[in-house]
Amino acid sequence: MTITHALRVHAFTLATSVAVSLTLLSCNPDRLKQTEALKQEMADKKIKRVTNADLNERVDAWGKQIAELAQKELEDKLKAGKSADSLCELRQLPKTAALAKRYALEIDLLGPPDIQNPKLAPKEREVLDAYLYNAENKLPQQANIQRIADTLYVFNTAVPAESPICKACFGDQKQPLAVWRLAFTKREIIRRISVKKK
Incomplete structure (x- = not known):
């Protein structure tokens, strides 16, 4: 066997080994999960120019949609005669729980x-007191967004009387x-704002 032939055989064997290894790695479900996590981490590190107005706009839009869906689910369950105790604590509301998970927020x-x-937070208690005053005096209720300690955005909206x-x-x-x-963390809002939209 000539040296050239031996080198060709060695190169072919090496290329085959690499191809088989890559195939095995690409079929590994754990590797796929790691790849998705890596993609998310890379997306999180992309520089985004997000203003306070952008954050408020997103919280307002998501807050209205999520509150509306949660309200409908809760009303439907109450009308169906389900126990109010667990429902009012937002247990047994799978759609609402899924929304909370999807947007990484807290719903109360x-x-x-x-x-x-x-x-x-004191600001939140003041807003709640204002909602109570409006209810007692039959005044219109408005949705509200409070920024707490620059890390939390709280969306409030009153349920119709x-x-x-x-x-x-x-x-x-x-x-x-x-x-x-609905309490959104600033970090999670920014993560969900598409770079393409900016």
Whole structure:
């Protein structure tokens, strides 16, 4: 066997080994998961120019859509005669839970007692107090966005007074009132803003 022939055989064997290795690696589901995670990490590191107006616009749009869907799911379950206790705590609402996971946010249903809730930021308690004042005085309710410590965006919107949610979840209060609270983290909002749209 000549040296040239031996080199060709060696090169062919090496190329075959590399091709087989690459094929095996590409078929590995763990590798695919790692590739997806790597793609997400690379996307997260892309420089995006996102203004406060962009963040507010996204939170407002997502907040309105998510609150509307969560409200419909909760109302449908209440009308079907499901137990209000677990529903008002937003348990047994699979669509709402899926939305919370998809947007990496926290969804709560607040009422008059939450005006004293120490887990809420003072700004949030003030907004909730304003919603209660409007409800008591039959004034129109508006959606609201609060920025908390520059890392959290909280979207609030009141449930209409005629909705069965107010009576079922907070009917034992002097003024039944239900308010959606959707808490988005700034980092997750930025992650979900497409670079192409910017």
